[in-house]
Amino acid sequence: MKSNLSISEYFSYFKDKRLINVFIFGMSSGFPWVLIGSVMSAWLKDEGLSRSMIGLFGIVFGAYSINFLWSPLVDRVKLPLLYNWLGQRRSWILFCQCFILLGVILLAGLDITAHLGIAAALCLLIAIASATQDIAIDAFRIDTLDENESHKATAAAAMATSGWWSGYALLGAIPFYMADMPNIDWPQVYYFLAGLMLLLMSCVFWAKEPKSNREAVHAELERIYQAKLASTHDNHMSKIFAWLAVTVIDPFKTFFARNGVKTALALLAFIFLFKIGEAFLARMSIVFYKEVGFSNTQIANYSKLGTGLITIVFAFLGSIFNHKYGIVKGLFISGVAMAASNLMFSWIALAGPQEHLYAMAIIVDGFTQAWSLVAMVAFISMLCDRAFSATHYALLASLGNLGRTLLSSYSGVVIDDWLGGNWSLFFILTALMVLPSLIFLYLIRHKLYQLENSYHSKSGTKI
8 A cells, every 4th residue: 555656756746836726725714713613712711601602602613514415506506707707616715705704794893792692693604604615625626636646635635734724723823812912802803803814815816726527527417317307307397307416416326336335334434433532622622721721822822823833744744654655544543643642631631731731732632633634634535526526525524524513512511511520531531532433444444445546546656
């Protein structure tokens, strides 16, 4: 499974302008998690809301878990005016970003304690728009590389991961610095974040729409369906049914046909379970840091700026391992490391707000997050059919997001009601949560090695 390509040749991939676009769109993908995630949690905490309420507020992230339901529309529907101007992928990205910007501006002008329900609704608007934007961004990344360029897939995954963390952590550090400044409140911070969103929106015009034979494949599939339906329906109805079949049925049928039902179900179980422990930790991390005694500035220094820089660096180092030894092996090793890294936070819970322990935890956590994210992005991309790249990636990624978003929303309930506020035990529990996913991965490892060999053989890569 080992690649014979040299490291210097691998790093030359990052000079590709298309991968720079992948990095920029990665920032746009990560930034909304700042708006309705870490910064919103800090704002709610400062307003005196309970841990359980803050955790439940994260239910809005459930939009990321079900975005596969409307992902076929991103593959098929051409937005009026925008499509002719920007193309299929970029038009959907810009369309969604407009709604994100609107939500941020409205949040900035809201009295959040007096209108908590409205604030939740606006966060839901941002979450839905962001989850839809992610469908288009992930499809852009897959489509931007030709089928004979699968050797660049881990490099693209590294750029997407480092871009996401630049948007989430590096840009996300700024509001925490601002929050500790005199005469600046959270609404003013959100107006500033709206300005950053405008800058990210301008990047859509720099990218080049990727070429694709997607529409030709869809047209041929529709023709086949119409021919089958011609004897039982009139021409107009057969066209409608054919369009619906290609849009809604074929993406899912193709995925199960390519992998086999048993392997496909095991893949879905693995993807669903892999990130649950990390998600439970992440959802409560800001609350934990503030309760232990770290300041907003310390959180910005370590959890945002520090984590972002470390993750970006290790995203590239992790991608080298995946490139040399294979994506599947990368998932195994990163899963074990991810579980072990959660125990660092259990140590902090016992020791108290010691800054050197905080720094150590951030370094270890940043390394494991980067490695696991690059491996997972490359892994899911490998499983996608290019004719339905938006739908397939959304289907698979949404399962991972289900654990990261919907289930992790109950993390506050777990720490409050189940564990009686025992943070150390909570982090030990999050470390154990990754084990079931690794069992599923081990059971289907041989099938995955075959898929990986087939994937790379299209580009002539020796593995």
